[in-house]
Amino acid sequence: xxxxxxxxxxxxxxxxxxxxxxxxxxxxxxxxxxxxxxxxxxxxxxxxxxxxxxxxxxxxxxxxxxxxxxxxxxxxxxxxxxxxxxxxxxxxxxxxxxxxxxxxxxxxxxxxxxxxxxxxxxxxxxxxxxxxxxxxxxxxxxxxxxxxxxxxxxxxxxxxxxxxxxxxxxxxxxxxxxxxxxxxxxxxxxxxxxxxxxxxxxxxxxxxxxxxxxxxxxxxxxxxxxxxxxxxxxxxxxxxxxxxxxxxxxxxxxxxxxxxxxxxxxxxxxxxxxxxxxxxxxxxxxxxxxxxx
Ligand code: G1P
Numbered sequence: 001x002x003x004x005x006x007x008x009x010x011x012x013x014x015x016x017x018x019x020x021x022x023x024x025x026x027x028x029x030x031x032x033x034x035x036x037x038x039x040x041x042x043x044x045x046x047x048x049x050x051x052x053x054x055x056x057x058x059x060x061x062x063x064x065x066x067x068x069x070x071x072x073x074x075x076x077x078x079x080x081x082x083x084x085x086x087x088x089x090x091x092x093x094x095x096x097x098x099x100x101x102x103x104x105x106x107x108x109x110x111x112x113x114x115x116x117x118x119x120x121x122x123x124x125x126x127x128x129x130x131x132x133x134x135x136x137x138x139x140x141x142x143x144x145x146x147x148x149x150x151x152x153x154x155x156x157x158x159x160x161x162x163x164x165x166x167x168x169x170x171x172x173x174x175x176x177x178x179x180x181x182x183x184x185x186x187x188x189x190x191x192x193x194x195x196x197x198x199x200x201x202x203x204x205x206x207x208x209x210x211x212x213x214x215x216x217x218x219x220x221x222x223x224x225x226x227x228x229x230x231x232x233x234x235x236x237x238x239x240x241x242x243x244x245x246x247x248x249x250x251x252x253x254x255x256x257x258x259x260x261x262x263x264x265x266x267x268x269x270x271x272x273x274x275x276x277x278x279x280x281x282x283x284x285x286x287x288x289x290x291x292x293x
Contacts, residue, residue, distance in 0.1 A: 011057035011102035107225025128203025130254030137248030156204035168200030169229035
């Protein structure tokens with residue numbers, strides 16, 4: 001069965017972006033001219049995924065509004081002949097969105113379990129919108145291709161420096177191909193000394209519906225949260241799980257510095273501002289050089 005559905009967890013409190021996230025969702029923070037979550041939706045839509053299940057919480061209603069039709073705005077743009085903008089706001093109108101509230105932010109595993117009634121018995125993708133993948137890198141498509149070939153869950157991996165390993169789920173595995181590992185163990189956010197490798201799980205997964213039964217009987221793990229990593233470790237006792245090593249460009253926009261990097265680099269690719277922005281960056285880097293010399 002092909003991957004047609006995606007779950008996007010978006011119920012977190014966004015504490016790393018306070019005060020911006022006091023009353024607005026982190027997922028709606030704009031990077032250039034699109035909210036963060038739209039990059040993940042577009043990435044999945046480019047792979048033929050057309051059903052989106054967004055796990056939300058209180059203060060997250062603007063996400064629902066964002067992916068809804070805004071007919072008065074459409075009318076206004078039509079009347080003014082602003083066809084390009086009209087096209088832009090309707091570009092995702094063929095996609096279906098469902099929203100489920102998580103209630104309490106009890107962890108990624110808990111968030112994913114909420115989507116079971118919508119996913120039922122199909123394979124599905126999970127995209128964590130904090131991780132922005134450069135569009136030309138086609139990570140999700142490569143993971144779907146691998147899933148179609150092997151019919152096993154696939155998680156995205158990235159080699160990360162030892163000092164950052166404690167921020168991620170980490171795997172042990174056996175190399176089976178250029179970028180493919182058969183996973184033999186998983187640990188959620190280990191101390192560097194306990195990490196089984198430097199291969200960290202990043203925010204893209206292709207999962208099979210048997211994960212829901214595991215999630216349903218899970219106990220809280222690291223940080224008292226229901227961890228998806230622990231559920232995958234449990235599932236590993238019954239079936240193979242693979243890791244796909246990503247070697248392209250990822251921005252960790254869940255972090256202030258990563259958010260700024262994403263903003264700068266995606267602005268450099270945006271046809272609307274790239275030329276002007278590039279000259280501006282050259283100008284300020286010259287200025288910074290003279291200030292420091
Ligand atoms: C979650 C997962 C972790 C994974 C990470 C990727 O952690 O629990 O295993 O490595 O996403 O971004 P979070 O960043 O939500 O704390």
